[in-house]
Amino acid sequence: MTVRCALVLATLMFSLPIGSMATDLPANHDVSVLHCVRLLDSGAGKMLGETTVIVDGGRIKELHAGTVDIQPYQQAAMKAGGSFHYLNMVKATCLPGLIDAHTHLTDETSPTAYTDQFRLNIADYAIRSTVYAKRTLLAGFTSVRNVGDNQNDSIALRNAINAGIVPGPRMFTAGVPIGSTGGHADPTDGYRRDLARDGGPSDGIINSPEDALKAVRQHYKDGVDLIKIMPSGGVLDESASADNSQMTLEEIKAVVAAAHDYGFTVAAHAHGAEAIRRAVLGGVDSIEHGTFMNAEDMRLMKEHGTWYVPTIIAGKYVQEMAAIPGYYPPQVAAKAMQVGPIIQATAGRAYKAGVKIAFGTDAAVYPHGQNAKEFKYMVDAGMPPMFVLQAATTHAAELLHKQDQLGQIAVGRGADIIAVPGNPLDDITTMQHVSFVMKDGVIYKQDGKPVEL
Template sequence: MTRRPVLALAAAVLAATPVLAAEPPAQGGLIVLHCPHLLDPAAGRLLGDSTVVIRDGRIQAVRPGTGSEPGARVVELTGQTCLPGLIDAHTHLTSETSPTGYTDQFRWNTADYAIRSTVYARRTLLAGFTTVRNLGDNANESIALRNAIDAGVVAGPRIFTAGVPIGSTGGHADPTDGYRQDLAGDPGPEEGIINSPADAWKAVRQHYKDGVDLIKIMPSGGVLDESASADNPQMTTEEIKAVVAAAHDYGFTVAAHAHGAEAIRRAVLAGVDSIEHGTFMDEDDMKLMKEHGTWFVPTIVAGKYVEQMAAKPGYYPPQVARKAKEVGPIIQATAGRAYKAGVKIAFGTDASVYPHGQNAKEFEYMVQAGMPPMYAIQAATTHAAALLHKPDELGQIRPGRRADVVAVPGNPLEDITALQRVSFVMKDGLIYKQDGKPL
């Protein structure tokens, strides 16, 4: 059974939604931002009154005090703190949680998901997230969404997408879990389902052909699929090694969804670049991750949300609700232990598991887990940029970087929830939100 319709369909649908089009505001060219405070995550400090000069989508200069440039448009950000555009390293922009989600998949076409994705992308951008990693979709529709955003057809964050996830038959990546036999079929490498190292190479090469930016694997069980386990290993070490070898040959990083300790161990030893969720991570896993330089993307907000929804009768199928109640109470404490152990942490939320646009709640949960506010912000800026292999492009307000700038009222180092009230959003030198209002 295929879940890969022609990508041109999704692209055409995206192109046919002018109501969401990102009309390039009367901007561009030369812009000067006056920031009463400027947060520099690379230096780990909050600067005072600063002037940011932007020319043609790039940061040209950052100067102390208030200044201007001849012919520049000046934007006053009175009472606000400027910081680099935020990066969410774990999103799913082409779907969103719903009590009807498990039946919608039998009624909706790829075009339905594609159209809704334009709304979710815009919400994410207006929440201050100018870049995301999209770690899994149903039919590569996130590739079409990425292309439409890059072309200026719709408003949204810069997307690095993995397309469909790679996993094993019956595992968390298998889109036919829970289907009756005549509908389930036997998905293979073209759909991201592998059962051998040879299948792994085929799947990665198919992803390269499809035009992804990175690879996402599912070496453990998960919460929201209709199988029994959230944490059992679901890929062999040899299969994971094959995916990593193929991916690295093609210049891809590999993100590994892994809740269980054994799946985490296998993925780290096989050379993946990041562990996502990591709920049941143990001390040995943390030691291995430090030794191998493996990134950790906790997604606390997703765990909190599924735990909350599992208490609502009928929101999830019974087996999903059971797993949500197991994972939800643990994930935040694991993130706190990983931070104290010195594991590298990048910001990610698993957006779509909770409603899009609420990404910044993750900061609050990270701080509650014991991370300093500056570290939590670094996780969504310099750390996430390093995970993306884009430290010279993203995550800092420095000359030469992309002009991705957001602002919040007050001081987020004193009140981390200020990041849930983003008042100004600029991406690539274009302003999408000012004075708290979308443009």
């Protein structure tokens, strides 16, 4: 059922004196009162009943069980010269804004992707990324970790979103990934020889611990938020292997040491078991994909507190597309058929083994905006619905080291709130039908439709 939100815009031409009430506001504050039939307390792992959320100036000011008298809030908003919104979420569940910890907002899958790179300029990718960013926000994902781009175009996108120039999720971006010559991070794999230049640390291509230090320092100069490394092969590059090891333990340790010096976390793309082992021993903060993760890898991850970001939807999507003749080059299609059938079962075993799991999807490998399909795939892998909701809220916030800012609806935090029809604990697929999106107190979607700002 579609969520019905009653929006009341206050148009009072006067204000009533309300003394020193708690609802007194600074000038020009906007106030929203949200009445939710249910509200996810992601920190406690509980679904609360009727709850009213008071949003003031982009932050959550109050939480109340049940309903409240809205008139004092309306009067206070008008006295302060701001606007007032009342949103009655009939039969809806309110949740914290979702976090996707593995995205690529400056690219998207296409059967022409491998030839587009010779026709499109970086400006073309940057402009298209604004569409992908808005689509992601409207799907309920108010924060993302962007773990790889082409030429630092995601840094420009992040800056444009932060400046309010384009709508999109809050971005934490790694810029270009770091990896070895000919590896998954090498953007010229598959090029003819005169075009396949020999990249260096400034391009994210390293072949020694010394190169690693230079690459991390360049990323710091470029203005990234985290570091992404490629210690194993991957599916969509034009090399032969999805799982071979492509960075030495010493190179990984050098990246991690330099990154941690600068306050960066390190995400490691790793399909192969040996690459995962090296990455964990090297001190990375998270393993992405982890397709061929074995029991020893899982034991090490628990021991070191390493996060796991499964990206099941990406494996399933590439397997599906690989069955379409010509969608991928032959060597890519072969790797997709190898990885696709395995990744979901690996995620289920990792959950049972007690590995820490955060929600991530590898958006761009599939069309942007379909991120929430991952919830169903995680549940089908054996994870409880409450766990997967926490994976996309409190767990992902902890991975980002933003647990005191993101992932919960709590007094004093930024107002990132979404709503879905029904109860996702009863039917997790309702997460694919987000009908309301608020980020930092600004409403971007209501009644299932984008709001024109």
